[in-house]
Amino acid sequence: MKLSSWNFWQKLRPENQQFAVIGLGRFGRSVCETLHNLGYEVLAIDKDxxxxxxxxxxxxxxxxxxxxxxxxxxxxxxxxxxxxxVIVAIGNYLAESITVTLNLKELGIKSVVAKASSETHQKLLEKVGADHVVFPEREMGCEVARLLTKPRVIDQFNIDPDNSIVEFIVPDKFDGKTIADLEIRNKYGLNLLAVSGQNQKFIINPQSSTILKKGTVIIVLGSNQDINRLPN
Structure with a gap:
């Protein structure tokens, strides 16, 4: 998620327990099922x-x-x-997607999340009032590519196009060494934010004497270029 999306997520009411999903293709069904399983009230809509x-x-x-x-x-x-x-999950039908999004905003829906299939589609959706636009296929493609090329990266939060916060499995090269020994900031230009501890909990701002063990997880902050220099 980029900072450009931050204002939208801040506007969402934490007490909101109701969501509507328009379009029950693979993406729409997945959104419905996940929200429903989390205990939210979900209204599903489709013309099929x-x-x-x-x-x-x-x-x-x-x-x-x-x-x-x-x-x-x-x-x-x-x-x-x-x-x-309301989630508009009919991204493969451009005219229909834009019309539905426009209708929802004209009717006063506060938050409309719309699926897009291209950059042009995104611009049009934003023109008619979509509060947030997603690219599920593109995002999944990026995720698969990242997993194939950087299998140790568990999760990545994109702060902007050049910088990220990354959850990273400790490589063999770091095993048994302290944070001070590794000099992660000096050698890699990264800030180590947290280290996984017991019971799946993290130690925030760990001491320099903390010993890292392979297979555990660290969270680092820095440029994508520096993150890519971490050993596999």
Whole structure:
């Protein structure tokens, strides 16, 4: 997540317990199922009756309706206006996606997250009021590429295009050495923020005398160029 998205996530109300998802393809179904399993009330919408029936059968949402979300009157009748956050998961149909997003914002939905399939699609979605745009396929592609080339990187938080916070499995080269011995800041230009301890908890700002063990996890902050210099 980049800092450009930070304002959107800050606006989300922590007490929000209701989400609506429009479009029940693979991405939409995954969002529905995850939110529902986390205990949130989820309204699922699609114009394909089979997808709607499957959502009800598989119990991936609290409610599911068959309707055309490009029709503003149909949207009004669905009860979606009671939901603060709506996910538009129909990114493969550009015109439909833009129309639905525009309708939602004109109806006063506070937070609209929309799936995009291209940079142009993203710009159009933002023009009609989308609060946040996601690229699930592109993000998954980047994740797979990262896992293949940097298998020790568990997770990565992109601060901006050049800098990140990375959760990294301690390599064999660091095994048995103290943080002071490794001189991570001097040799790699990175700040070590935390070291995994017992019971899956992290030690924040660990002492320089802390001994690292292979297979455990460290969290570092720095430029992507410096992070890529860490040993595999």
């Amino acid at each position: 009756e089979k997808r709607v029936n499957l959502a009800l059968t598989d119990q991936i949402s609290s409610h599911a309706f068959k309707l055309d979300a490009t029709e503003i009157n149909a949207i009004k009748q669905s009860g979606i206006l009671d939901f603060d956050t």
